[in-house]
Amino acid sequence: MSNYVFIESRDPFDSPDCSFLADTAAALKNRGNTVTVFLVQNAVLGARKQAHKSVLPQLLESGVTILADDFSLRERGIQSDECQSAIKTASIDQLVDLIVQENTKAVWH
Amino acid sequence: MAEKKLTIAIMDAPYEKASTITAMRIVSAALTKGIDVNVFAYEGAVNLAMKEQAPHANPVKGTTVEQEEHPTTKEFVRSLLELGKSNPQLTWVNCGLCVDERGAVNVVDGVKRGSPADFLKMANESTNTLVIPTK
Numbered sequence: 001m002s003n004y005v006f007i008e009s010r011d012p013f014d015s016p017d018c019s020f021l022a023d024t025a026a027a028l029k030n031r032g033n034t035v036t037v038f039l040v041q042n043a044v045l046g047a048r049k050q051a052h053k054s055v056l057p058q059l060l061e062s063g064v065t066i067l068a069d070d071f072s073l074r075e076r077g078i079q080s081d082e083c084q085s086a087i088k089t090a091s092i093d094q095l096v097d098l099i100v101q102e103n104t105k106a107v108w109h
Numbered sequence: 110m111a112e113k114k115l116t117i118a119i120m121d122a123p124y125e126k127a128s129t130i131t132a133m134r135i136v137s138a139a140l141t142k143g144i145d146v147n148v149f150a151y152e153g154a155v156n157l158a159m160k161e162q163a164p165h166a167n168p169v170k171g172t173t174v175e176q177e178e179h180p181t182t183k184e185f186v187r188s189l190l191e192l193g194k195s196n197p198q199l200t201w202v203n204c205g206l207c208v209d210e211r212g213a214v215n216v217v218d219g220v221k222r223g224s225p226a227d228f229l230k231m232a233n234e235s236t237n238t239l240v241i242p243t244k
């Protein structure tokens with residue numbers, strides 16, 4: 001089994017192919033891999049509780065870990081308590097730690 | 110592979126996308142952790158290090174160059190190379206063909222000229238490789 005780190009940078013309301021990333025992440029998790037989705041830039045817009053059409057709640061249900069970049073949240077004036085409670089705020093340092101683990105595939109979208 | 114090393118490929122030209130800044134934040138964070146980093150700048154990303162870039166005033170706000178503190182990507186590249194000048198080390202390679210196409214020859218000190226073959230070598234020698242494509 002492998003570690004997968006998907007770095008999602010796109011606004012889910014602007015880029016419908018974000019759902020393809022979510023489907024891929026969930027499928028990899030279902031096959032027993034460790035999967036993390038790191039939201040950065042406009043992708044953090046989908047982390048808000050008010051983002052009703054976001055696919056992230058279903059992704060959380062599949063067991064994928066979702067992290068949201070603290071810098072991107074601050075830039076957009078989004079407080080952590082506005083986000084889905086299971087989505088954790090993380091720093092870019094944590095992303096580096098994740099992608100330099102052995103047996104890890106890092107995919108940017 | 111005892112020491113950790115990260116290779117990042119970037120492709121976007123300066124002042125276009127937030128991805129460039131995110132890539133630089135990743136490079137900075139990795140170097141600060143003592144991780145060696147390779148950057149392979151491809152296509153428009155070779156312009157990031159162009160030496161002639163100059164900050165500008167903001168006539169709309171009426172601010173001077175000094176007040177505006179307009180950041181240039183060449184300064185970001187220069188400061189990252191300073192951070193990674195020895196241990197940890199940052200190796201920044203611009204794709205030579207992309208440089209020639211764009212006339213992006215005059216770049217900040219420390220930026221090297223290479224080819225996609227260098228990117229392959231970097232990737233093979235790294236703990237992991239992250240490709241940040243254009244949309």
